[in-house]
Amino acid sequence: MSPIDPFLPRRRIAYFSMEIALRPEMHTYSGGLGVLAGDTARSCADLELPMVFLTLASREGYLRQEIDGDGRQVDHADPWDLADWATPLDAMVAVRIEGRAVWVRPWLYVLTCPVGHAIPVLLLDTRLEHNDPVDRAISDRLYGGDEAYRLKQEILLGVGGMRILHALGFDIETYHLNEGHAALLAAGLLREHRHPSDRPSDGAxxxxxxxVRERCVFTTHTPVEAGHDRFDYEDAERLLGDFLPLDQMKLLAGPDRLNMTRLALNLSGYVNGVAMRHAETARRMFPGYGIRAVTNGVHAPTWTHPAFVRLFQEIAPDWGHDPEELLGADQLSDDAVWTAHQEAKGDLLAEIQPLAGVAMRPDVPVIAFARRMTGYKRPDLLFTDLERLRAINRTHPFQVVMAGKAHPRDEGGKALIAEIHAHMRSLAGDIPMAFLPNYDMTLAKKLVAGADVWLNTPLPPYEASGTSGMKAALNGVLNLSVLDGWWIEAWVEGVTGWAIGQDDQRHEDDAQDLYDKLERTVLPLYHADRGRWIRMMKDSISKIGSRFNSQRMMRRYASEAYLR
Known part of the structure; x- marks a missing residue:
């Protein structure tokens, strides 16, 4: 009996994602997209949804980040042992790339949640002796290499993934494309559905x-142009051969370049953005398409600190399966909430000391900023006026901890990391500050639970959703954020957190607004009115944790996208 056999009878929905954060030891993710996919899988297990997940094996990981003595990011491979966590399956399929047969073998990882059932995850691997040496590395490095390497990976995911499902015996009715990376899956389905008349008239x-649209669901995740993969048709023809006639591909994916987002839009019957504001932005970017909104959520049991888990169990024993029960968290006692938070904060401070060599105090608020380091996230906004920061700190002391990786080819993001380190060195004698290297799931769990304030400063409208603030809110950490992405839906000023600036097109004053909010509202409240602060912590848990979770998200996908 094959280890995949128990999963075959009920799996009707296949979820394709270039990255999935399954566990910290498996380096199959780079950031938010993968972490969201992992939370999606965990909630599918909890809800017993009939799903199978597919991703790349990514044996070399994405990026292990080192910070050198000058504060610059140094990139390293981040290998892990696939055999430690997954089981190779006795099946292989071939896809043709550059005219060669590239063999693909699936490995099975079984994801089982503490409050749920099991979900199969298939990791696609080309490191096989059957393959040409140049092809063995296709599945190795997440988002590595040049455009040709990326297109090969997308062929592997979309075309190879679909063939793997067929070879293993899955009977899939619905395919969910998590971003445009898997768009060639839809093109592969199209090959199976030729018009009976087969009239090759011009433009038809x-x-x-x-x-095909009846079977495909597409979630687009970013308003940032660089996040929408485009490939030269010359490269596409060279790599794909006659997979789909060029004239037909241009009708679906754009006349100038192979636009994976456009291909997915044209071949999916259900399309959604990942927050209400993002759906509005996506409809402007892609006029003529019906783009709905399913706001992201996070898997509550995964991201809640053990101290808060104990509290939640007392008031809502089923909260892990049904986070809506956290509505009652506003009835928790102040002392219990503060004690749990101080335990989580102590765990974070204990992590900062060895990683950054900075000693931080438990009685001083910690402001945390942790996410991918790139220009539109504006990680340097906090450092716009160093003298103003010093002045605020003299009256209302605070501490800052930051973390995040820049993409290996994002030189602007790497420059921001170096600049942040320079600012931290300048402020070292006044404000305790730390940059924690190699931001990953393990570190994220400490940060979202142990901070006092979760800072988010993207340039609107480029934050599609954002989920780290949701994780922070589950732990009573208060959000201080620009009004973009999910925060527009969750923000109640002075109740669930605070806004930086207004919901408008003017953002040149965001730094000034950030300083004003810290100096006049956030930090004075922490230092002078502990009762009101804890009240906001409880409101954050009850109003955000009960709503912005992946259980609610997957119930919406199931009822609106999968069962249409």
Whole structure:
């Protein structure tokens, strides 16, 4: 009996994602997209949804970040042992890339949540002796290499993933494309649905796209242009061969370049953005498409600190399966909430000392900023006026901890990391500050639970959703954020947290607004009115934790996207 056999009878939905954060030891993710996919899988297990997940094996990981003596990011591979966590399956399929047969083998990882059932995850691997040496590395490095390497990976995920499912015996009715990386899956389905008349008239699609749309769901995740993969058709023809006639591909994916987002939009019957504001932005970016909104959520049991888990169990024993029960968290006692928070904060401070060599105090508020380091996230906004920061700290002391990786090819993001370190060195004698290297799931759990304030400063409208603030809110950490992404839906000023600036097109004053809010509202409240601060902590848990969770998100996908 094959280890995949128990999963075959009920799996009707396949979820394709280039990255999935399954556990810290498996380096199959780079950031928010993968962490969201992991939380999606965990909630699918909890809810017993009939799903199978597919991703790349990514044996070399994404990026292990080192910070050198000058504060610059140094990139390293981040290898892990696939055999330690997954089981190879007795099946292989071939996809043709550059005219060669590239063999793909699936490995099975079984994701089992403490409050749920099991979900199969298939990791696609090309490191096989059957393959040409140049092809063995296709599945190795997440988002590595040049455009040709990326396209090969997307062929592997979309085309190879679909063939793997067929070879293993899955009977899939619905395919969920998590971002455009898997768009070639939809093109592969199109090959199976040629019009009976097969009339090759000029400008006509010779395939039955409607039948493909009935089977495909597409979630787009970013308003940032760089996040929408485009490939030269010359490269596409060289790598894909006659997979789909060029004239047909141009009808679906754009006349100039192979636009994976456009391909997915044209071949998916259900399309959604990941927050209400993001859906509005996506409809402006892609006029003519019906783009709905399913706001992201996080897997509550995964991201809640053990001290708060104990509290939640007392008031809502089923909260892990049904986080809506956290509505009652506003009835927790102040002392219990503060004690739990101080335990989580102590764990974070104990992590900061060895990683950054900075000693921080438990009685001084910690402001945390942790996310991918790139220009539109504006990680340097806090350092716009160093003298103003010093002045605020003299009256209302605070501490800052930051973390985040820049993409290996994002030189602007790397420059921001170096600048942040320079600012921290300048402020070292006045304000305790630390940058924690190699931000990953393990470190994220400490940060979202142990901070006092979760700072978020993206340039609107480029924050599609954001989920780290949701994780922080589950632990009573208060959000201080620009009004973009999910925060517009969760923000109640002075209740669930605070806004930086207004919901408008003017952002040149955001730094001034940030300083004003810290100096006049946030820090004075922490130091002078502990009762009101704890009241906000409880409101954050009850109003945000009960709503912005992946259980609610997956119930919406199931009812609105999968069962349409």
């Amino acid at each position: 699609l010779r395939y039955d796209a409607d039948r």
